[in-house]
Amino acid sequence: MAFWSVFGTILAALATLAIFSFLYKDNPFYRSAEHIMIGLSVGYGLGQLWHLGFKQFLFDPLFKEARYELLIPTAIGMLYFGFVHPKTRWLIRIPIAILxxxxxxxxxxxxxxxxxxxQVQGTIIPLFRYGLTVGETFSNILLIVGVFSAIVYFFFSWKHKGVVGGVAKVGIYFLMIGFGASFGLTVMGRISLLIGRIVFLFQDLPKVLFGG
Amino acid sequence: MKKFFLNIVNLDRRWIFLMVAIVVSVPLFIPSNPPIVPARPVQELYDFIDALPEGSTIMVCFDYSPDSLAELNPMGRAICRHAFSKDINVIGMAFAWPSGSGLGQEVVSSAAKEYDKVQGKDWVYFGYKVGFAQMIIGMGKDIVKTVQADYRGESLKNMELFQEVKNYDDVSIVIVLAAGGTVQTYIYFVNTMYNRPVSAGVTAVMAADYYPYLQTGQLIGLLNGMKGAADYEKLINIKGLGTRGIPSQNWAHIMIIILIVVGNIAYLLEKKQTK
Structure with missing residues (x-):
């Protein structure tokens, strides 16, 4: 394997360990890795913007193909720099308004x-129909009740008392089930990220270093 | 027992971090084969791609950065392998974030290499381009005119693939692998404006937001986090990172459920004691 590939992998492993070290407590390794990441991201992003934005869509067409009409949107875009002086700050409004x-x-x-x-069309579904299974009927009823009660919960022009209060309460339960599902999925997502790093440290890294 | 529950409230959280690390790491070294039953939305996308005729073209959008790699890279790899195994052309792109460009390129090119696919004929990778929404809207009219060049800077004009593929009408489905809100942009413009099928693979954190679009048919199939990737790997019969991660996922979830139960018991006992 090429030297730079091995070097890059070792660097990635050290950066991962430096970031994980924060779980014990804040330390210089963590802070160094954090600052390097921010600097690299900004630098990489700017490089990409230069090559794939300015160069491809402005510099090359302007100077190689003499497409001078591109100077008009360029001039409008340049108005964004009006923010540097209080007297010219109002100029920003022009490109923002156009965009x-x-x-x-x-x-x-x-x-x-x-x-x-x-989405509204998606809630117009048959509650009971010949050919629907019990599961489908239950699912459709659940969907209608859920949508209706959750909308009632967010309807603040009436006091949440009596029938409206009862329906809104059902809406809260549906919302809570939604939040619970989101929380469960968040746990799965975060664990996945950890799995990715652990697989990299314990399985991919040794392969790069020692072969196999 | 009561003392245990009351002490656990004051447990240093670093012990929990250590427990999670152990629970996630150990299953990776113990060979196991937990059953993976593909979810219906994953099966839908698989069936859609599987039914495409040879020579069709799909678009795969890598709208994520390295922090979501563990969830979305396996999905991209599985989808590209499936497409190439069926002689379906793949157009890859990463218009949302510059940092996703290299990830997508590695996924598409390594899958293409496995199936001896030729760049420019069987697959093309655009990489990152400035102007996310403008690119998506523009490709509906003319891909070559909008994107102009691939990730190497090679002009699309003379590539064999683009003699046939002019705009979304020639693309069978646009699959968005996203760690942000970009799926909606594709739904708005590719599905609603140009009336073309869109599918998505998203991080688990975002998945709940996209089920409504699945129910209305605006999305064809949905891959949900690492489980979605494992499901797709199961369907194409390849063991990737998704499948490798499932035992750790299972144990980590069991541990978190136990911690939630223990934490609630401790909370109730503490509340009772303060009364």
Missing amino acids: MGIMAGFGLGPGMQASIFK
């Missing part, structure tokens, strides 16, 4: 369609 307008225009329609209309 917001474009993204809102693109996103509003599909966003409403995907997150509201389709």
